[in-house]
Amino acid sequence: MDYILRVERVTKIYEPNIKALDEVSFAVEKGELLFITGPSGAGKSTLLKLLFRAEKPTTGEIYFQDKALSQLSRREVPFLRRRMGVVFQDFKLLESRTVFENVALALEILGLSTGEIKKRVLDILEAVGLSGRERQLAKELSGGEKQRVALARAVVNKPKLLLADEPTGNLDAKRTEEVMNLFEDLVAQGTTVILATHDQALFVDRHQRVLVLDQGRLLNP
Amino acid sequence: MIKNLIRRTWRELTSASPLYLMSTLTITLSLTIFSFFVLLYVNLEDFTNHLARELVLNVYLRPGTDLKECQNLVKELEKLPEVAKVSYINSQKVLKDLQKLFEDQDLLAGVSPDFLPPLLEVSFKRPFSVLYALPRMAEEIKRDPHVFKVQYAKSWLERLAGLKRFLEILSLTGLGLLGGATLFIAAATVRLVLLQRQEELEILSLVGATAGFIQGPVLLLAFIQALLATGGSLLILWVIHLYLTQALEGIFPGITVQISFFGPKEILILAGGVVLLCLNGSYWASRRFLRY
Ligand SMILES: Nc1ncnc2c1ncn2[C@@H]1O[C@H](COP(=O)(O)OP(=O)(O)OP(=O)(O)O)[C@@H](O)[C@H]1O
Ligand SMILES: [Mg+2]
Numbered sequence: 082m083d084y085i086l087r088v089e090r091v092t093k094i095y096e097p098n099i100k101a102l103d104e105v106s107f108a109v110e111k112g113e114l115l116f117i118t119g120p121s122g123a124g125k126s127t128l129l130k131l132l133f134r135a136e137k138p139t140t141g142e143i144y145f146q147d148k149a150l151s152q153l154s155r156r157e158v159p160f161l162r163r164r165m166g167v168v169f170q171d172f173k174l175l176e177s178r179t180v181f182e183n184v185a186l187a188l189e190i191l192g193l194s195t196g197e198i199k200k201r202v203l204d205i206l207e208a209v210g211l212s213g214r215e216r217q218l219a220k221e222l223s224g225g226e227k228q229r230v231a232l233a234r235a236v237v238n239k240p241k242l243l244l245a246d247e248p249t250g251n252l253d254a255k256r257t258e259e260v261m262n263l264f265e266d267l268v269a270q271g272t273t274v275i276l277a278t279h280d281q282a283l284f285v286d287r288h289q290r291v292l293v294l295d296q297g298r299l300l301n302p
Numbered sequence: 303m304i305k306n307l308i309r310r311t312w313r314e315l316t317s318a319s320p321l322y323l324m325s326t327l328t329i330t331l332s333l334t335i336f337s338f339f340v341l342l343y344v345n346l347e348d349f350t351n352h353l354a355r356e357l358v359l360n361v362y363l364r365p366g367t368d369l370k371e372c373q374n375l376v377k378e379l380e381k382l383p384e385v386a387k388v389s390y391i392n393s394q395k396v397l398k399d400l401q402k403l404f405e406d407q408d409l410l411a412g413v414s415p416d417f418l419p420p421l422l423e424v425s426f427k428r429p430f431s432v433l434y435a436l437p438r439m440a441e442e443i444k445r446d447p448h449v450f451k452v453q454y455a456k457s458w459l460e461r462l463a464g465l466k467r468f469l470e471i472l473s474l475t476g477l478g479l480l481g482g483a484t485l486f487i488a489a490a491t492v493r494l495v496l497l498q499r500q501e502e503l504e505i506l507s508l509v510g511a512t513a514g515f516i517q518g519p520v521l522l523l524a525f526i527q528a529l530l531a532t533g534g535s536l537l538i539l540w541v542i543h544l545y546l547t548q549a550l551e552g553i554f555p556g557i558t559v560q561i562s563f564f565g566p567k568e569i570l571i572l573a574g575g576v577v578l579l580c581l582n583g584s585y586w587a588s589r590r591f592l593r594y
Pocket of ligand 2: 125126127170246
């Protein structure tokens, strides 16, 4: 099997003693669309944070493209994150910057030319239904709009792995459908997508693997 | 790369200009107060040294000592390492000085210069450091057969040395306090500015920006702020210096008070220190916000 990601017996304890993840193990194939679900506080966000090394596991190991994340130095971490796109549950937009600037950020850090950045940002904004909103400040956007800007920023640099934390939490049914179609397009192009959600409607009719977390434990490894 | 850095720095500067203006002013002011006291200290040192240089050892020669012997003695004295200058003052001049001193001409009416001893005035390079060697030196000089009497204003110099010591301790303590306060204010200001950007720096690091990419503009801004603050405080001090030079003129009659300012070397050290402080503060404060 060609795994892009392997999680081996990962435990995460937040000081002093909150066990957010407990001996979690699973692997993700290249090009897979994987759902992670579970009740609030189950550890979904924590798991995603470990995957792009915003947090480190207390014990256990995570391999991305066969490289152990614990072995990465401070200098290597940014290059790991560039191969991933992350849609944060709280969006993490630069509130006083425009929609365009927020999305362009992911390309600016790669040192792309302004022309190239402009083209790709406008394309992706169209795909998430935000055409014509480039100049609006992030702080003026509605929750759903912010979520789509965050999504645009996560996918604009064509990551190998997309981590999406409740990416449809603020969207209505129509927008949710659009965003899910976008994810499926990405998967069709070979991107691996891990989607954390407590919304069962997102995966009931899709024949995809679903991992269920409860109090930090994986119920169906 | 450089163009990008400058563009991003400019964007940051213009998007939060009041913040950068206020923080630069804060650093400028604390720096001005600190440098003012440095200048005060330097000038006090200059002034007391200047006063002390008026200290001379008066070597009275026996009346009638001829010029040749005088010159020999002058040469002897000038050989001593502590001595800066020896000047010969003949009897006529001594009489004139006395007349000046007493003002009442009648008192010296019948005095002929021949009765007065000629005089050698010995001045020292570093008067305060020879203070304690003076009695021994006076003793040695007195052994010369042509020497009639050796005199110096010991008590006056001792009092001046005491005053100098007092001012030194006082101003150095003050400088220590102010230096600490300036360090703290500058570092805290730099940190507060960065605290405003904590979230932004965190986000940048989370989406894959390298530390260099994120900290480049931060450090460039700190550098610019440090230079502006140093320049600003030097400008303020220069104006104060001009004012003081004028205001203090003629306060001590007979002594030209020269208020000295920082030279190029001191200015470089000051600017370098401030730049280092700001860069260092910004580097470590921003590093803590990067989530690697
Ligand atoms: N930084 C932190 N420090 C301490 N505890 C934390 C931290 N982050 C998360 N936790 C705790 O870890 C547990 C799992 O949190 P997590 O955010 O992963 O849940 P979640 O499954 O994403 O929930 P939700 O569906 O509400 O987003 C919770 O009990 C939470 O309080
Ligand atoms: Mg969560």
